[in-house]
Amino acid sequence: MKALTGIDASFLYLETPNMPMHVGGVAVYEKTLTFEAFQETLTSRLHLIPKLRQRLVQVPLSLDRPYWLDDPDFHLEWHLHHTALPDPGGWRQLRRLASRLFAQPLDRSRPLWEMIFVEGLNDIPQMPEGSVAVISKIHHALIDGVSGSDFLGLLLDVSKEPRDLPPKKAHDPDPLPSDVGLVLRSAYHFVTRPFKLPRLLAETAKATLKAGYLTRVEGVHLPPMPFTAPRTRFNSPISKRRIWNSALLSLDRVKAVRHTVEGATVNDVILTICAGALRRYLDEKDDLPAKPLVAMVPVSTRTQSEKNKMGNKVSAMLVRLATGEADPVERFKQIVAYTQEAKSHQQALDARTLINYSELVPFGLAGVAARLYSRMHIAEHHRPIFNLVITNVPGPQIPLYLAGSRLFVNMGMAPITDGLGLIITVFSYNGLISISPMACPHLMPDLDQFTRYLWEAANELETAVAAKAAGNIEASVQQCQAVTKAGTQCRNAPQNGHQYCHVHLPAAKDEMKA
Template sequence: MQALSGLDASFLFLETNKIPMHIGGVAILEGTLDFEHFKQFLQERVHTVPRLTEKLVTSPLNVDRPHWSYDKDFDLNLHIHRTALPRPGGWAELRYLASKVFSLKLDRDRPLWEFTFVEGIDCIPQVPEGSVALISKIHHSAFDGKSGAQLMSMLFDVSPKPRKVPPAVERKKDKVPGAISMLTQGAYNLASRTTKLPGLLWETGKATVKTSYISKVHGIDMPTLPFTAPPTRFNDIAGPERIWDSSILDLGRVKAIRKAVKDATLNDVVLTICAGGLRRYLMEKNELPDKPLVAMVPVSTRTDDQKNDMGNQVTAMYIQLATNEADPIKRLETIHINTVIGKLYHEAVDAESLMGFAEVIPFGLAGVAARYYSRANIAKKHNPIFNLIITNVPGPQIPLYMAGHKLHVNMGTAPIIDGMGLIMPVFSYNGSISISATSASNLMPDMKQFVRYVRESANELEAAAMEALQQQPADEPIAKNTTEDDTTKK
């Protein structure tokens, strides 16, 4: 058995019935993929990602973190669901179904993942009639965006002809210790982890001194700190119903915008597009704060040696999004400076030390605290730690195929919690980039409008960049009209 890391375990104790903690997304596959063919395809490959056949074993009294253990009763049929969109089988119907699927938490008595196979996609622009979609949910305690690449490798091939995979080898059942043994080991682990706290505090103190030194020597501002974000509608108590939508942009043209600001990166441009959408959305509601919104941007700490490891290996930067700036080019310039400062300080601080605090938190106590935080609505009683999360996961820039069917587009989702009710996963793939958004229906009932504003922000930023570069504007908008249908429901 393998114990969860402190960071992985945090996604378990944060989870409640109304706060599911899964990542996943919506993948659209071109052509009519037969369900039985898909199930057989998955049956032949699921063993290549061991975590997909492992379930949680909890410690008595939650004295220790759970372990992953091979599920000898694993049944693929319990993890694959089949459905079809109602007519006309368009984007509105797909996003509605995805929102419903994302609202339900995973069953902890089984391996923590599910696929929903969706037929009847007949009316989405640029997608062949009769295509299918795959709605995926995988618990965040098992995968992060980077380790999810192993799952992608299992599902997809680089040619229409599926590659051969090694046959499954029978796995032995893990030996699960008895309750007394687990209690004893858990108590020992708890005590030994606590001894690491002084060292972590020492490293944190050194990091604080180091960042102050960098600020004084180089004459630059300190990076954005937690609890300095202005309150918004996203930072209220999240209801149980999720709402999801996505916009698709042309990746090449998004990259070209970088030239408008010296040394700007693709990530800077993506943050600026998101910021413009947020600004428009809040202005329409007369809710735009004077202070800029703050995004938490996850940063992978995964080394080359750890690229195939499961679980989560991330820290974070806090980036001001310049939502108080009307000019899109000035907004890009400001965000570029903010990310440079954030990266400078992030490199100066030992990421392993920051992650180490998650290792010393007692699992049972953390779970009680998280549930109390939710029940007592404590998120209403302090400034937001940050306003939203924007996470950018680069993907392959070549076509991928599942069981011989081309992946048309890949779009993401990730968890929200009380006080942090908006997350925007960004996926790039084969010349396009998807900017998705997940929230709660009580916080953003008009998600469709927000996603439209993200597209309008991208078009505005590109037009401003072309003007700054003295180039002719493009004939077509940068945002692909794949996910827009004004005649259908939100």
Template sequence: MEMLSALDATFIYLESEHSPMAIGAVYVIDADEAPAGFSYDAWYALVKDRLKLSKVFRERLVEVPWDLSFPYWIRDPGFDLDNHLPRVRLPAPGGMAELMQLAADTWGRVLDRDRPLWDITFVEGLDTIPGISKGSFGLVTRVHHAAVDGKASAETMAAILDVTPEVRVVDDEDTWEPEELPSTLGVITRSWLNVGKKARELAGFVGQVAADSVSLQGEKWVKKIEPPPRLLSAPPTIFNQPVDSKRTFWGKNFDFERIRAIRKVVPGATVNDVVLAICAGGLRRYLSTRDELPGKPLVAMAPISVRGDEEGAGNQVSAMLVNLATDIDDALDRLLHIRSSTKRSKVHAGALPANRITEFLPSETLAAAARVYTRTRLGGHHRPFFNVTITNVPGPPVPIYAAGARVHSAFGMAPILDGLGLILVIISYYGRISIGISSCEEMVPDPDYMAECFEHALAELELAISRVDPAKLSSVLKTRHGETPETSDPLQAFRDASEALDRAIKTLED
């Protein structure tokens, strides 16, 4: 038995019928890039062979009576792989809309807590997706957020997938053995044994945080940095209401080189800054067309993985708040403001790791607070903590394969809550970056249109950079940020991306 961390347990306590707490992804597999004989049976055999590579696959939850402690994971004595690998066929015409709807419907259902909290749906009948062969396949994954964070979820899928068309042979012996379900008295006794351990850990944790905070405040350069946005400082938006149970989802790919070309123009900017600027521009456009754009800038929460190489499953995250500058009309100016905001937030996010602060709250207190918050739908009736979550899950820069079939695209999903009804999952994979849009029917009934708004925002940013005078850009950067471009002509990298610019202008003209 292994006790969940406080952060992992919070995802159990927050779950409700209208807010399932699973994360997942849609993987699209082109039939033309699948080996002969690729089928559900081949996929089933592969997963069965890889179960031994991750404990997540065969562990189920055991909850403690009266929430006297956080729940436990045990090796499931009733594990049956058939319960975790459903098979479906898309309804006609088998296009992107049908695939996205299937994924949304799947993620709108709560996982059965009497089983390991995951499943992977094998989808057949992808017949009319642009750029994909008729008769292609898909995988819709789902795993409870209590079991993994975004990075660990990707690593769990990596246990099943390969980086070559050849299916690797896993020779490791499967030493897994099931555990008996513990008695009520057994879990209560074990829970109380953890109280003293937590008390000892608390003293060390408080001391470390205090030392980190004092060190941070003592740095003269930190005092000159404007603090990042605060919790509850975000303006109310249509995304910050009670969520309904009908999920909406859409995924869209972007050429990584287009984003990299923009990054090279602005010194100190990161790929993440550019992606945030694309999201900001897209959200500004989407809200404007609905006459719902607030005068104050939107605030995004961006989870930061603090997972070490040996951390295993579970959630290992901190977080930063970022001003998305949606009150700024100029796309380049918006990027510069976001770039500055992320730098400030990274500095101030370091002293207090989110994955540790909840560890020392009494379990019954944390459970009661989370459940009251969920059941009363309180989240949609106070000023938002922030407006949108934008999480970045790094994927492999090389192709990945499922039972020998190359994965063409990957689109990520994460759960929404009352008051936090929009989450954007960014996945980088093999020369592309995808944005997965997760929301509900009440807030974002047209996620495909929001995806087009992101495409427009990228094109708008490309166009803004292409038209700026290099000397003016240097002056702006030096005046506002005390910096100069990496080269005498900061637009040279962008000129090299003329093909991307042509696409941008065409998009704007359309």
């Protein structure tokens, strides 16, 4: 019996009929995977992931956060579903099904997850005919991006032969506790929680001084503050409907672009691609703000010892996306600088301090506040906290198998909220990167167009950095490559077909002969 952490509970606070707070994905497997084999594999590995058999139990009067308890009435068949795509079984049919299923809330009276096995993928680009898909939904209170990747690793194998598993333990859950028992257990947390505040305030003061030192002494610029982002068409209240899509890119191509700017990361390249697509999409609608858009980028705080454990271990940083810059290469350089600034300040305030503040929020009050925020459309009356979320989860770069059937691709899905009607989930696996936007169709009905712009922004960036590199090489041979006696670069033009000018070429030839 364990209470939710503050950050896990926050995803319950936020949940409203318009805002189900689950994450998920669409995984495509080769056609040899059957529903029966999938069900058997999941049955044999449930003991590796105990929380899949646990449900939430609310504390009377919301005196404490809910508790995870083994569900005495757990039945796997309530969480597994089986369906098929309508003809022709193409990408359009798959993403429509995924969008519709993702919009449906999970049942809080049961363990908060479900999986849908989908047959009939007969016309999916880059996928063999007859492939199958698994659409997963897991509540965000149960899982974050990194633990979701670990969860995938528990279900899959690195070869067609299943690995040896730890022996199963007898599953004999106790009856759910009485309301009186829950109240008594919660009373201790309710009374002791305020005593954590002085230590947190001391940690915050220390972090504030460190951030001030970085800004004033080392000259590190401040990242954007919350509620300073410009308003866009997707920063409005959302409906119950969802629309989802995905663009697939080569990881090797993304890494090649990364190496063209010192200090850049794969995530910087992804942010630049997203920024390029956002700039083009908004510019074509005469809706591009003068100020750069701001993305919230989740940062995992999960340690190695917390690997394979469910729950949320995450902080965040705010990054300017340089959407006002037309040149893709300059935009890339600016984003690299912005992410480095954001990381410096994010490290100054220990992420775990931010997480610990969430432990002090009264559960009942937070839930009421979230519902009022949604019902009264308060998001329309203030500047966005930030414009969108871009979350990047690195996955394994080797082929994985489920019941002996190969996983071709895994594409992420994540929730949107009032005022934040667009989220982009990035997942890398076996040489592919999926960039998957989720939006409200009332705010972005043409998400297909935006997804196409993601592909084109990637191509544009790759072409631009290649042209820049070629231009630098060409420029470098427009003057003599010799060094003068004074130790400076010779400024004479080189002779045709050579790297040296008429003065230094004879000496260079003599040196080659020697």
